[in-house]
Amino acid sequence: MAVASPARTTALRILGAQRRRNARARDLMRGAREMDMLGHKARSLATRLVLGVNVASGELDRRIDSFVTHASALQPRVRDALRLAAFEVLYLETPRQVAVSQGVELVRSVQPRAARMANAVLRRIADCRGEVDDAGEAVRIAASGEVRGITSAQLSMTSGYPGWLASRLLDELGECRAAAMCSCALDPAPVYVARGTAAGSATEVLSRLEGIDAEPSPTGLPGSWRLVSGARLASSGLVSSCDVAVADLSAQVVCRIAAPASGRVLEVGQGRGTKSLLLARAMDELGCEPAVAGCELVASKVRQSRDRMKRAGLSGQVSCVEFDGTRLADVSALPGELAGSFESVLVDAPCSGTGTMRRHPEIAWALDEGSLAGAPDSLSSLQSSLLAAASSRVAVGGCLVYATCSVLSCENAEVVDAFLASDAGSGFELASVMDAPGIAALPVEARSRVSAWVDERGMFRSVPTPGGPDGHFCARLVRTR
Numbered sequence: 001m002a003v004a005s006p007a008r009t010t011a012l013r014i015l016g017a018q019r020r021r022n023a024r025a026r027d028l029m030r031g032a033r034e035m036d037m038l039g040h041k042a043r044s045l046a047t048r049l050v051l052g053v054n055v056a057s058g059e060l061d062r063r064i065d066s067f068v069t070h071a072s073a074l075q076p077r078v079r080d081a082l083r084l085a086a087f088e089v090l091y092l093e094t095p096r097q098v099a100v101s102q103g104v105e106l107v108r109s110v111q112p113r114a115a116r117m118a119n120a121v122l123r124r125i126a127d128c129r130g131e132v133d134d135a136g137e138a139v140r141i142a143a144s145g146e147v148r149g150i151t152s153a154q155l156s157m158t159s160g161y162p163g164w165l166a167s168r169l170l171d172e173l174g175e176c177r178a179a180a181m182c183s184c185a186l187d188p189a190p191v192y193v194a195r196g197t198a199a200g201s202a203t204e205v206l207s208r209l210e211g212i213d214a215e216p217s218p219t220g221l222p223g224s225w226r227l228v229s230g231a232r233l234a235s236s237g238l239v240s241s242c243d244v245a246v247a248d249l250s251a252q253v254v255c256r257i258a259a260p261a262s263g264r265v266l267e268v269g270q271g272r273g274t275k276s277l278l279l280a281r282a283m284d285e286l287g288c289e290p291a292v293a294g295c296e297l298v299a300s301k302v303r304q305s306r307d308r309m310k311r312a313g314l315s316g317q318v319s320c321v322e323f324d325g326t327r328l329a330d331v332s333a334l335p336g337e338l339a340g341s342f343e344s345v346l347v348d349a350p351c352s353g354t355g356t357m358r359r360h361p362e363i364a365w366a367l368d369e370g371s372l373a374g375a376p377d378s379l380s381s382l383q384s385s386l387l388a389a390a391s392s393r394v395a396v397g398g399c400l401v402y403a404t405c406s407v408l409s410c411e412n413a414e415v416v417d418a419f420l421a422s423d424a425g426s427g428f429e430l431a432s433v434m435d436a437p438g439i440a441a442l443p444v445e446a447r448s449r450v451s452a453w454v455d456e457r458g459m460f461r462s463v464p465t466p467g468g469p470d471g472h473f474c475a476r477l478v479r480t481r
């Protein structure tokens, strides 16, 4: 009797652990010894299976449930195995017979008496492959700019995203961009790195990246590369020493938009400090002594950020303070590091993360449409509070930069417009991100690349595309009085 391959059994174990511990897929894969023991090919199959099942879980369940007699009685472990096999059958290039028989063996490994049922269900799911391929083809054509009148059902089938999300993407991004985003939803996200402040010259960093077979190619931004393989990055020590920072290309652009040519930056929502490192680098390149004050709500992230700045040799230039950003307007509550006004205030807002679903696939089906906007405890309400409070810290003539890694307008332009229409926003004007010093100083080719993502109002709005960066949003507001 055949047995399921190590790549598939490893992927199944990771999915089980994820369900039991409610953990993120990437974190579990990063820490899993059995992933490290797989060869390169098996490891990439296991990774694609785990990420793909996460992105498309609801779509896979819909199909499984339509062919199983007692869907609610399926054991969670059996459902994991069926999802994994259904994903492979519908979306990967594995020959049909192999994908079905491997799926049956996976199910047998967790519940032997369910193997027959799995065989019947997976064969029927395999019969749907044609409609998934047809939808994918229509979406790819629409992504190339040829208008085809694609539907949200085709987008949802191709990406695995829930129907409501596919429909919103189509409404808000238009056919071409929504199709581009959905056509790469199940692909691995590219790996981008930027030179840190602890590093030597760009040439030295480049040769160290080449030395670990990362196959770096320049992104167009100074000191920034796209890697063909990031497999040896962690063991190389380049990241832990902060010689490089792993950050999506769009996140690197956002930091260049927020970097001032003089003075200090306040970063609201500092997280684990990736943007602080990039801000310090961008300020240094502009000939300005790096000075970043970070404010973050979560204590454990503040500790990680501090430790990182120490390793980067930036403890004197970047501070990491535990503080609720919605209280930034309350001058009496401000710790010393956050007091006074700043040339630039970056609100790196907590958001849905819809621009980063290739990296964080669990977002797609965990997202609740109702939590995005409208209610007092919605994301957009928190984003608006942070923006209003942070605006009080901007020096006259300075900039307020609002950023998210979402592609949805209710978290982006609508938050900015509501702010501009409010009392707090009355002293601010929207300015083009292209006029930010860190963008104006870029080589012509890099500027033109950035400008492709800038809309008619001067806001940066990238959308995931095949082989391209994630979806990020950034608006730049100048304080006039």
Ligand SMILES: C[S@@+](CC[C@H](N)C(=O)[O-])C[C@H]1O[C@@H](n2cnc3c(N)ncnc32)[C@H](O)[C@@H]1O
Residues within 6 Å of the ligand: 268, 269, 270, 271, 272, 273, 274, 275, 276, 295, 296, 297, 298, 301, 323, 324, 325, 326, 348, 349, 350, 351
């Ligand atoms: C998009 S993430 C920031 C990522 C970070 N800037 C980086 O580069 O790694 C948003 C951050 O905002 C933090 N946050 C959420 N609510 C906050 C609040 N009220 N005050 C300050 N930070 C908050 C979250 O904990 C999260 O780390």
